[in-house]
Amino acid sequence: QVQLVESGGGVVQPGGSLRLSCAASGFTFSGSAMHWVRQAPGKGLEWLADISYDGGRQYYADSVKGRFTISRDNSKNTLYLQMNGLRIEDTAVYYCARKSLSGWEEFDYWGQGTLVIVSS
Amino acid sequence: QSVLTQPPSVSGAPGQRVTIACTGSSSDIGAGYDVHWYQLLPGAAPKLLIYGNSNRPSGVPDRFSASTSGTSASLAITGLQAEDEADYYCQSYDSSLFWVFGGGTKLTVL
Numbered sequence: 001q002v003q004l005v006e007s008g009g010g011v012v013q014p015g016g017s018l019r020l021s022c023a024a025s026g027f028t029f030s031g032s033a034m035h036w037v038r039q040a041p042g043k044g045l046e047w048l049a050d051i052s053y054d055g056g057r058q059y060y061a062d063s064v065k066g067r068f069t070i071s072r073d074n075s076k077n078t079l080y081l082q083m084n085g086l087r088i089e090d091t092a093v094y095y096c097a098r099k100s101l102s103g104w105e106e107f108d109y110w111g112q113g114t115l116v117i118v119s120s
Numbered sequence: 121q122s123v124l125t126q127p128p129s130v131s132g133a134p135g136q137r138v139t140i141a142c143t144g145s146s147s148d149i150g151a152g153y154d155v156h157w158y159q160l161l162p163g164a165a166p167k168l169l170i171y172g173n174s175n176r177p178s179g180v181p182d183r184f185s186a187s188t189s190g191t192s193a194s195l196a197i198t199g200l201q202a203e204d205e206a207d208y209y210c211q212s213y214d215s216s217l218f219w220v221f222g223g224g225t226k227l228t229v230l
Contacts, residue, residue: 004165035219037166044122045158045166045209047219059218095166104172105213106156110165 002026002109004096009114016086016118022079022096022111030054030074033099035107036081038092046092049081050099064090086118123148124210124222131228132200140225142193142210148220150191153213157186157195160207160224169208170195197227205229 008020022034036048049060049070058070069082079096093113100108125143132138142155149155157170168177170186173193183204186195193210210222 037221039160044224045160045211045221047221050219061218097166100168100171102171104154104156104175106154106168106171106211107158107166108168108171108177110167112163112165 002098004098004109004111006094006096006111006114009094009116011117011119012086013120014086014088014118017082017084018086018116020081020083020094020096020114020116022081024077024079024096024098027098029072029077032101034070034072034079035097035099036068036070036079037095037097037107037110038090039095039113040089040092043092048094051079083116086116088118090116091118092116122223123214123217123220124212126208126210126222126225128223129226129228131230132197133230134200134202136200137196137198138200138227139197140195140208140210140227142195142222144191144193144212144220146191147216148191148212148214149188149193151215155186155188155193156211157184157193158209158211160209166209200229202229 003025005023035050051070067085071080095113097107097110159167159169173188
């Protein structure tokens with residue numbers, strides 16, 4: 001069965017960096033585009049970034065462009081999110097999600113999330 | 121401020137029918153981009169509920185249905201059950217903003 005497991009969250013000071021990982025299993029990772037989505041405390045879901053199946057194309061939300069970098073290692077079945085210049089408002093649960101192969105482009109599988117707290 | 125607008129909360133008694141609206145604009149839903157719906161339970165991974173405006177993934181009960189018209193979409197849940205108590209989010213696409221979500225709706229089963 002499809003599994004996505006995020007890791008790498010924690011507490012970091014403003015201006016600091018973190019790298020999140022998303023370990024994928026149960027499907028052909030190298031064939032799927034992937035996304036990062038977050039949910040700040042008491043807020044809704046916010047799409048952050050996506051990456052094509054081969055890593056050749058990435059798109060970012062304006063809120064993280066220039067600070068966050070999405071990447072993947074298909075040999076390790078792992079998705080990454082490098083987060084630099086972290087701000088208080090980046091505090092959130094971060095989810096990785098798979099873009100469906102159905103053709104409708106929904107996010108058909110999600111991980112359980114990893115919590116990032118940006119605080120001094 | 122989410123791009124798609126949802127009511128913050130809805131409620132209904134067991135067995136009743138509730139609907140959750142999702143209002144967009146000519147840049148997203150109104151531009152013909154598909155709408156998807158997700159269910160978020162506390163501590164659990166978000167779950168795909170409806171894709172492509174009205175399609176249910178395998179395993180999602182037919183009590184859940186959705187439709188899209190113009191710049192809006194709607195999720196309906198019939199035969200409400202206690203286990204349906206969760207947060208529900210609509211999602212679409214915007215040509216400038218890429219993927220956009222609604223602000224989420226908390227469903228309370230009375």
